Amino acid sequence: MRLSRSFLPVLKESPSGAEVASHKLMLQAGLIRQTSAGIYAWLPLGIRVLRKIEQIVREEQDKVGQEMLMPTIQPADLWKESGRYDAYGPEMLRIEDRHGREMLYGPTNEDMITALFRDDVKSYRELPRMLYHIQWKFRDEVRPRFGVMRGREFLMKDAYSFDLDEAGAKVSYYRQLLAYLRTFKRMGIKAVPMQADSGPIGGKLSHEFVVLAPSGESEVFYDGKIEEVDLEREGLSYDDAEALETLFKEATGVYARTDETHEEQYWAEVPADRQRTGRGIEVGHIFYFGEKYSQAMGLKVSGPNGEIVPMMGSYGIGVSRLVGAIIEASHDDNGIVWPEAVAPFTVGVVTMRADDEATVAAADDIYKALTDAGVETLYDDRDERGGVKLGGMDLMGLPWQIVIGPRGLKDGVVEVKSRKTGERHELTVQDAIAKFAS
Numbered sequence: 001m002r003l004s005r006s007f008l009p010v011l012k013e014s015p016s017g018a019e020v021a022s023h024k025l026m027l028q029a030g031l032i033r034q035t036s037a038g039i040y041a042w043l044p045l046g047i048r049v050l051r052k053i054e055q056i057v058r059e060e061q062d063k064v065g066q067e068m069l070m071p072t073i074q075p076a077d078l079w080k081e082s083g084r085y086d087a088y089g090p091e092m093l094r095i096e097d098r099h100g101r102e103m104l105y106g107p108t109n110e111d112m113i114t115a116l117f118r119d120d121v122k123s124y125r126e127l128p129r130m131l132y133h134i135q136w137k138f139r140d141e142v143r144p145r146f147g148v149m150r151g152r153e154f155l156m157k158d159a160y161s162f163d164l165d166e167a168g169a170k171v172s173y174y175r176q177l178l179a180y181l182r183t184f185k186r187m188g189i190k191a192v193p194m195q196a197d198s199g200p201i202g203g204k205l206s207h208e209f210v211v212l213a214p215s216g217e218s219e220v221f222y223d224g225k226i227e228e229v230d231l232e233r234e235g236l237s238y239d240d241a242e243a244l245e246t247l248f249k250e251a252t253g254v255y256a257r258t259d260e261t262h263e264e265q266y267w268a269e270v271p272a273d274r275q276r277t278g279r280g281i282e283v284g285h286i287f288y289f290g291e292k293y294s295q296a297m298g299l300k301v302s303g304p305n306g307e308i309v310p311m312m313g314s315y316g317i318g319v320s321r322l323v324g325a326i327i328e329a330s331h332d333d334n335g336i337v338w339p340e341a342v343a344p345f346t347v348g349v350v351t352m353r354a355d356d357e358a359t360v361a362a363a364d365d366i367y368k369a370l371t372d373a374g375v376e377t378l379y380d381d382r383d384e385r386g387g388v389k390l391g392g393m394d395l396m397g398l399p400w401q402i403v404i405g406p407r408g409l410k411d412g413v414v415e416v417k418s419r420k421t422g423e424r425h426e427l428t429v430q431d432a433i434a435k436f437a438s
C-alpha cells in the first residue's frame with residue numbers, strides 16, 4: 001500500500017484524553033477513531049490488525065469447532081426464556097422495532113445458540129458439538145475506557161459446547177484451554193490462564209486468560225512454573241482426552257489468580273523465586289456451566305435410555321480488546337512494536353528524499369518486488385521529510401523498515417531496521433528484497 005494514496009491519519013501530537021498507552025497509540029498511529037463513547041471506527045491500519053487477530057482465532061477454533069454466524073440483534077423473547085432478560089440489567093441495549101417488538105443488541109449468545117441447537121438436534125448421536133462465531137457485541141458499560149479494551153461495541157469470538165455428560169463437557173473445556181494457549185502464543189503474547197470466580201452458578205470450571213501489562217485492570221499473582229508448559233509436545237492431540245486432561249492439570253494446577261480470587265494462604269505456598277506479580281488484562285474466558293441454559297430452555301435429546309439434558313460450556317475471546325492488549329504488552333517510547341503475526345504490514349519502505357530520482361526508483365523496485373512476492377508492504381512514498389517518515393514508521397510499529405536514501409545508494413546499499421531490536425543492517429537492494437521475499 002502506498003501511503004500517498006492511503007487514509008492513514010497519523011497525529012503529530014499524542015492525543016489528550018487517552019489514559020493508557022495503547023489507546024493513545026491507536027489514535028496517534030491512525031488505527032481507530034471514536035464515533036461515540038466506547039464505539040470506534042476501524043481505519044485501514046487498524047482493521048488489518050483486527051483481521052489478523054481474528055484469523056488466528058479462527059484458524060485455532062477451526063481445529064476444535066465449527067464456525068457459524070449469529071446476528072447482532074436478538075429478540076428479547078429468547079432472553080426471557082432463559083430467564084436472563086431482567087437479570088442482565090442496564091448493560092443490555094434494549095431496542096424496540098417498528099411493530100413494538102422488544103429486541104436487543106446481543107452482549108453474548110448463550111440463549112440464542114441454545115435455542116438454535118434445541119430446534120434441530122434431537123438425538124444423543126449428534127453430540128458432542130462445538131460451535132463458534134466471531135461477531136460484534138454490545139454492552140452498555142458504565143465507564144467505557146482504555147479505547148477498544150473496554151468499549152461498548154466490541155468484537156468477540158464466542159464458542160459453545162454441547163456434551164452428553166460432565167466427563168465429555170470437561171474434555172470440551174480442555175480442548176478450548178489448549179486452543180486458547182496456542183492462539184495467544186501465535187499472537188506473540190503471553191496469556192496466563194487464571195482461576196476465575198464461577199460466580200452465582202458455582203462449583204463448575206472457569207478460567208480467565210490474562211495478558212500481563214502494567215496498565216491491566218486487575219492485579220495478578222502466579223507461579224512462574226506455568227511458563228514451562230509445552231504446548232507442542234508429542235502426543236498432545238485434540239482427540240486424546242487423557243493427554244488433554246494432563247495438560248489441563250499442568251496449566252491450571254499451579255497457582256495463578258487475579259485479585260478477585262487471590263488467597264494469601266495458598267500464595268504463600270508458592271516458592272518465592274517463582275512468585276510473579278503484576279497487572280493483567282483479561283483477553284479470554286472459558287466457562288463450563290453445565291445444564292443452566294439447556295435446562296431453562298428445554299434443550300434435551302433422546303438417549304439410549306431416555307432423555308438427556310446436554311451439558312454446555314461457553315468460551316469467549318475479546319478479539320478487538322486484543323488489539324489494545326497486544327500494544328500494552330508490546331510498545332516503547334517511540335510507538336507500537338507489533339509481533340510479526342499480527343502486524344498490519346510486515347515491511348515499511350521509506351524514501352529519505354522523495355525528490356531524488358535514484359532513491360525513488362530503488363524504492364519503487366523494492367516495493368514492487370516485495371508486493372509481487374506477497375510480502376505485506378507499506379510504502380511511504382510521500383513528499384515529506386525523512387525524519388518525519390521514520391518517526392511515523394516507528395509509531396506504526398511495523399516489524400521491519402527498509403530505508404532508502406541517496407547516500408546509501410551511492411554505495412549500492414539500503415538500510416534494513418528491525419523495529420523490535422533497533423538493529424540496522426546495510427544490504428544491497430537485491431539482498432534487502434531477498435531477505436523478505438524468499
Ligand code: ATP
Nearest residue numbers: 148149150151154156282283284285316317318321
Ligand atoms: P470484563 O470482566 O473485562 O468486563 P467479562 O468477564 O464481562 O469482561 P466475558 O463475558 O467473559 O467478559 O467476555 C469474553 C471476553 O470478551 C472477555 O474476556 C474480554 O476479552 C472481552 N470483553 C468483555 N467485555 C468487553 C468490553 N467491554 N470491551 C472489549 N472487550 C470486552
Ligand code: MG
Nearest residue numbers: 208282284285
Ligand atoms: Mg470474563
